[in-house]
Amino acid sequence: MTRIFYLGGHFVQFRSQFKKQHILLISFLLPVIIMGSYFAYRSMAPFGQNSLLTVDLGQQYIDFFSYFRRTLLHHPSEFIYSFSKGLGGEMWGTNAYYLWSPLNLILIFFPAAHLSSGVLVLTLLKYGLSGLAFAWLLTKTKLQTGIRILAFSTAYALNGWIVANQLNLLWLDAMIILPLVVWGLHQVIFARKFACYICWLTVMMLDNYYMAWMICIFTILLFIWQLPLINNWRERLWAFSRYIIASLIATGISCIVLLPTIYTLLQSKGTYTNNHIRNRFEYNPLKLLAKLVPGSFNFNQMPSGQANLYVGMLMMFGLGLYVLNHHINLRQRILALLITIFFILSFCYEPLDLLWHIGQFPVWYPSRFSFIFCFWTILLAATCLQKDFQPEKWQLATLLIITLAIFAYVETLTVSYINNSQKLIGLGIAIISIIFLAIPHAASPNLNNLLLVLITVCDVSTSAYTALNQISYVSQTEFGQYTTALNNATTKIKNSDHGFYRIAKTFMRTKDDPMQSGFNGGDHFGSTIVPSLPTFMGAIGQPAGDGFVSYDNGTQVTDSLLGFRYTMAVIDPNRSTPFLPLSGYRPDWNTQVPVAVTNNIGIRKNKDTLPIAFGANSRILSLSHDTYDPVAYQSEIFQDLANSPQPLFEIQNFNQVDFQNVQSAKQITGTVFQKEQKSAGATVKLEFTPNSNDSYYLTVGPNVKDDASITVNNRHFSQYQTYRDTIVMNVAHHQKGQKVVITFHLKHAELWMQNVSLYRLNQQAFNHDLKTLQRSPLKLSHASATTLKGKVNIKKDQGVLMTTIPYDRGWHAKIDGHPVKCQKAISTFLALKIKPGTHQVTLHYRPPYLITGMIISALSLLAAFFLIKFNVRHQ
Template sequence: MIIMGAYFVYRSMAPFGKSTLLTVDLGQQYIDFFAYFRRSLLHHPDEFLYSFSKSLGGEMWGTNAYYLWSPLNLILLFFPAAHLSSGVLTLTLLKYGLSGLSFAWLLTKSKLQSGIRILAFSTAYALNGWIIANQLNILWLDAMIFLPLIVWGLHQIIFARKFSCYISWLTIMIIDNYYMAWMICIFTILLFIWQLPLINAWKTRLYALGRYILSSLISVGISCFVLLPTTYSLFQSKGTYTNNHIRSRFEYNPLKLLAKLVPGSFNFNQMPSGQANIYVGMLIMFGLALYFLNRKIKLGQRIIAFLITAFLILSFCYEPLDLFWHIGQFPVWYPSRFSFIFCFWVIFLAATCLQKGFQPSKWQLVILLFFTLTIFTYVETLTVSYINNSQKLIGLGFAIVGILFLEIPHSVSPIMSDLLLVLIATCDISTSAYTALNQISYVSQPEFGEYTTALNNATAKVKQADHGFYRIAKTFMRTKDDPFQSGFNGGDHFGSTIVPSLPVFMGAIGQPAGDGFVSYDNGTQITDSLLGFRYTMAVIDPERSEPFLPLSGYRPDWNTQEPVAVTSNIGIRKNKAALPIAFGANSRILNSTRDTYDPTAYQSEIYQDLANSPKPMFEVQNFNQVDFQNVQSADQITGSVFKKVHHNEGASVKLEIIPTTNDSYYLTIGPNVKDDASITVNNRHFSQYQTYRDTVIINVAHHQKGQKIIVTFHLKHSELWMQNVSLYRLNQQVFNHDLRILQRSPLKLSQASATTLKGTVNIKKDQGVLMTTIPYDKGWHAKIDNHPVKSQKVIGTFLALKINPGTHHITLHYRPPYLITGIIISFLSLLTAFLLSRLKRNKEGLNIK
C-alpha cells in the first residue's frame, strides 16, 4: 500500500491531484456501476434485482454477481458521486494491501517463510504483472486476495481433515466473482494433484479426494442463491456468444512470452490483444527454476510441478486451453485473465525453495546465468512496443544482482541476507509496476467530477418536476452507463450481461449498438414516443459546449418540445408524445416481424401495427442539389461509390436540403460511411457516437421550412461508399393520428418501482394487447385482475399481454428466475456444512475421551 500510494501521489491521482485512476473500462463502465451500487444500497435496494437504468430495462442479480458483489465495495458508501474516483483509489490501494497480507498469511501458516523475508514474496505477489495490468479491472482483484486463503484451506482439507477454511473462502470467492472463481477452482484441481506425492497410502489419497470433492460441492451449493440466477442470466446474454468451434492451434508463438520477463513489459496496446502479464521479479523467477533443481524436494512433486507449469504456459497461447480457462469465450480485451494464477504458482514455488537454509550450487547458478543471457539475447531480437532498451538493461541488472545474492550463503549474515532479499525483490517489482503504469493515460478528475455534477443536477431537476415513471434521452454522453451514474431510466448501457435481442432491436431502429452495448443517440419522434422518453436533455449551446459535456447526437426535432427546466449548461424539455411504459394496442403487433433493414420503415411498421394503421409515416425525399468536389458526379447518391480524382487533394459530397414542410427530416447512413467520411451539417461538425454496426438515423431538420441545409461528407480516404444514405420526411399528420390512437389506453400506474408495476388500463374494442416497452424476461410475472397470465414476446424484444376490452387492474412483478430454487439449495448446503462440522467435532471429542 505504501509503494502504490506513493506512486498515486506522484501521479496526482484524486484526492491527491487532478488526475484519477479511471481509464478504459474502469472509467467507461465500472465507475458507473459503483455509483449504481451506492445508490441502490442506500435508497433503492430493489434495483439489485432489476433496473430500468440498464438500457430499457434488465436483470441485475446476475450482473451484480460479475461486477459488484465484492464486500470491499462497501467502502464506496463514504464517497459522494462526484468524488467516487477517490473511493476507487482507496479501494484499489486496499486490494493491493490485502493481496500482500493474504499471501503473507499463507506463507506464515504453511511455515514456508518467516520474519521479514515474507515481505519479499508477499510484495512480489501483490504487485505482480497481472495485477498491474488489470488494476483497472478492479472487480477481478479480489481473486488475488482470496486465492492464498483458498490454497491454505485446501491444504487443511488434505492434511488436517478440516473443512471450514476451504468451504468458507471458496464460497465467498464464488459469490464475489464467479468468473474468477472458475479459474481458481480449476487451479485447486492442479494443486490437489501436486500434493499427492506427499501422501503415501492410496487409501488416504482417496479419502482426501473425497473430502476435496465434497467440500467443493458444498461451496458451490451454498453459492447457488447467486449461481443459479446468474447462470440462467448468462445463458440469455453473454453465454449466447460462447465459441462452439474450437480450433487446435497456437494463438501466437510461445517464445513471445519471454518478453514478459522484462520489467514493465506492458502498455495500452497490450490490453486488447497481447501476451500474459506474468512478471514477478528476477529473483523470484530464479526461485522457480531452482525449485525444479532442488533435490531436497521430492522428485515426484517436482515433476508434477513442472507439468503444471508447462500446462499453465501452454494455456496462455494454445486456443482450446485458453477457451477452457475463460469458460468457452475468447476474452474481449485483457487476454490471459487467469495469469494471476501463474504468478501465484511461481511465487509460491519460489517461496518453497528459497528458504533460509537453501544454498544453490555453483553449477545451478551457472545455469541461471546462461538462461538469463539467452533470454535477454532473444528479447533483443524482438520488436515490441512495450519494451525499450532501458527496461532491458534494468531487467538484466536485477537478474545479475539476484544471481550474486544467491551466491552468498545466508549463514554469513542472516539479518543482512534477509534485508537484501526484501530489498532486491521489492525494488524489482516496484520498478516494473511504475514503468508499466506510466504508459497508461487516465481520465482527469475535472472531466469526471464536473460531468457527473452537471448530469446529476439536470437529473434532479427532472425528478423534482415529475415523480412518475418515465425515461430520459439526451444528446451528450461521457459513458454509455450514464443512467447508472445518475440514477435515471435511459436507453444506454454497456455491460457483459445485456440480452442480445436488445442490441439487435436498437440497431434495427437506427441506434448505435453492438455485442454488449446500446446507445440511444439517433432517435426519431417515433422511437421517442414508442419507448417512452418523456424528457429530453441537451446542451444549451452546442457550439460553445463545455469540454466536459461531450456531444453524442443532434436532435433539432426536440426544439419545439415544452421547456421544463434549465441548469447552467443543460436544457430540459418534455416530450408530450411519449407513451407510458404500457398501453393498449392492436393485436397485429403479436404477429409483427422485421422484413426490412431500413430503420425508418421498421419504426413505421411497428407503430402502424400497434395502432392498426395502414399508412406509412416516412416518405422518401430527393436532395435539392448535390455538389461534387474532387469526385466523379452521379445521378444517384444512395449506394454510389465516390473516388477522388486527385488523390492528394481534399474531396467531398455536398447534399443540399430545402424542406418543403415543417416536418422532421431524417438522413440514414450505413455503418461503413463512418470509416471513410466525416460529416458536417451547415459547416458544423456533426456529433455522432462513432461505434455502430447498423444503419443509423440523423435528424437534419425540424420546423425549418424553406431553410437551406447543407450536409457534407468529407472523404477521409481515396473513396467513399454512400451506404444507405437516403433522406426521409416524417409525415407529422400521420404520426399524430396514430399517436392519438395509442394514447387512448395508457396504463395508469398506482405503484412503480424497479421490480413492481401496478395500475389500471381501459382497453378499447379494437385493442387486444397490453403492449409494454419492458424487455421480455421470464422473471416478469403478470396478473390481470389478480389472475396470473402468460406474457408474450413481441417484435423479438418486448413483453406484452393478451387482454380483453374493458377496464382491468394490472400487476407486473419481477423475480430473478431460479432465485427461490437457488436459495433453497444454498440453505440445504449450508445445513450440510454445519452438520459436517458438528460431526467432525463429535469425532474429535470421542477421540479425546
C-alpha cells in the first residue's frame, strides 16, 4: 500500500529501491565502520595500547562508569547515596545527569582495567544508533527513499558536534532520541497520536534532563515551523493543546527523576546560575563561518570556541536551497529562515546562549545545543534535495558566490584549528557538491543517488578524522595499570576490615578515584557537589573548587576528624611514574602501623581516628568560620568538639633564611620577592630544625603555585596544583634535631609569599582532645550507603552526636525510635542534639521529593494510558 506524507510544503511519494530494513541496517553500520576503522587506525583499545580517554572522559566519566558497573552488580543502594562522592553525597540527581542512559548496561561486560574498551564499544554504538534514528525518521516521513537516506543519516551521525563531543558520552543519547521525539511531535500535530511523543520525550528526560531541556526548546521551534501546514487557527489551537498536554504528561512521568534532581541542582549546580544577564555578543558571529570548513576543531576549542556545526557541504547547500526553493510553502520557508537566524544568534548572543544552557555558561564545551542545529540543517536539506529537485542556475551561482566569499573571509582569519589543507579540501568538496547539484537526477538516477552518498560520506568522514587527529588521549597501559594497582590496594584493605571508614592517599589519577575503586575517600569531581563541601575542604587547607574536592593536604587532626582509618602512599616514587602520579607528601603517616604492600603501594592503619559519628560538646553547633588560617580553623573545630581550651598548633620561626638573586626581608609571609637579575635563577630558602618529634606543617597561599615550585630537602614537593585556598603541607614528622630546608624556586620575575607560615602540632594536646572524643563512638550494627544504625553512650559534658556526613535534607534520624531534627554543624556536617545516656541511633537517607515524584509519575502514567486509549477509540 502506497502511503503519502506531507512535510516541508509538498508531497513525497514512497518508492523504496532497497528494502526498508536493509537501509536501516546500513545506516547503523556505516558510521560504526567509518569510526571503528579510525579507532583501529589510532590503536584504540581493544585494537591497541591507546584509548578513547581524554579530558573529562578520562578524568571523570570513566570513574562514574566504573561506579555504575560496580553499583549495579554489587551495591544497588549506592545509586541513591554514596560515601565515595567526596565525604558523602546524593547520587540520584547525579546519576540523572551522568549515568541513566540504558546503553550503559553494555559496560557490565567489561572488567575495570579494560573499561576503556567498553567505552569504545559504547561510543561506536551511539554513532551507529544516531545514524539509524535519523534514517528511521526519513523512512517514516518519506522525505527520502532508498540509498539516498544514507547520505543524510551519515551526515547526521558524523556531524561536527558529535565528533567534538564524543568524549561527552552522557550527551550523545540526545542525538539518538531527537529524531524519535521529532517524529512523535509530528504524530501529535498531524495524526493526533500521542504515544510516540510521550514515550520518547519521557525517555529523554529520564536519560539526561540537561539535553532534554534543549530538545524541549527545539520542539517549540519545530511546532512553530509546522504552523503554516495547519489549515486554520482553530486547528492550530487544538494542535497546540495536544502538544502542551503531551509535553506535560511526559514531564509528569519523569518526575520520579526530575523532582529530586531539581532539588539537588538548586543545592549544588543551581547556586551558580547567572542572575545578571548582559545584553551583548560573546564574539563576532562571522567567526562561525570558520566552522564551515571540514575538521574545524582542536583542543583549544574545548574550553572556549565557536559552535561545532559541520554537516557536510551538500547538507549546508541543502539548507540554503530550502530557503530559495519556491516549491516549498513560502511562510514555512520564512519561518525556517527565522529559526535558523535564531540558532545563529544563540551561538553568540549571551541571553539566548544562557537560555539553551539553563541559565549557566558552559564550563568548557560551548554551544552544547549545536547538535540540534546540525539536525535542523540536515532535516531541511532532506526536505529540499528530493530526487526531482533541480536547482536553477541562479541558485547554484548564488551558492558558488557565497562559498567563495566565505572561504575568502576564512582566509583572512588566524585560527589554530584550520590549516591551508583543510581550506583547500573544503573548497574542493564545495565545488564538487555544486557541480553534483547541477547534474539532473534523471540523467542517471542510480549513479546520482550513489554520488550523493559518496560525496557526503567522504566529506563528513574527512572532517571527523581531521578533527580527532588533533586530540591526544590517555594510553590503555596507563589507565589499566593504575586501575589494577588501586583496586588491588583497596581490595586488601576491604578484605581485612569490613567496617565503616575512609581511606586517604598521596597519589591520584583522577579526583574520582574513590568512585573508580569503590572506597570511601575525600575526593570528588562532579557538577552536583554541594558548595558547602568545597568551602569546608578549602577552609581546612585542602585543594577545592566549585566542582571538586581533593584530600591531598591533610593533617593528623583532619585525618582523625574525618575518619581516615587507612592511608596509601607510593613506596618508591621513581618506580611508579607515570602510573601512580603523586599528589601529596605525608611524612606524618610514617609512624602509622604498616598493613600491607601491593603494586608499590604501602598501606598503613591510622589508629588515631574518630568514627563516622561520635559524642561531642554542644559548642560545635555555634562555631563560625571567622579565620582564613586553615590550621587555626582545624584547631577551633577540634577544641569545640572536645570542649578544650588548648590550641592544637603553635606557630614556629625559621632558624635561617637564605636569599639568592632576590632582596632580603625580615618577614617572609606577605613579602613580594623580586629577581635582581631577571634572566638568572632565584630562590628563597627557609631552614628550621625541629626540637621535637611532632608534626610540622607549612601553609602556602594559592598564588604561590603560579610563581614558584617547592622542594623539601632538595626533593620536589608533590602537590596537586589546582587550589584556590591556603593549603597545608606536611614538611616534617619524627625528625627531631634533623635540619629541614624548604626552597621556593621562582618561576617568574617576582614571587608573593602569600600566607607562608610554619606550624607545629602540639601532639600532647591533640592526643588529649582525641581521647576525649573517642569516649563516645557510635558503634555501628548496620552500615550501608543509605542506612546507619548503632548504639552510642553520650557523656554528661556532651550534648551533640556529631557526624562527618555532609548535611543533606535527605537524611532522616531517629533516636531510640523517635524522629529527631537534623542539625547542621560547621556549616557542613549533619549533627543531632542528644541527651546523656545510652541511645539507639538510626540514620536513613531518602532523596528529597522522591516520594512526591513517584506519586506524580504514577498519576501521569495513568493519564497517559487513558489519553492514548481514549484517542485510539476516537480515531
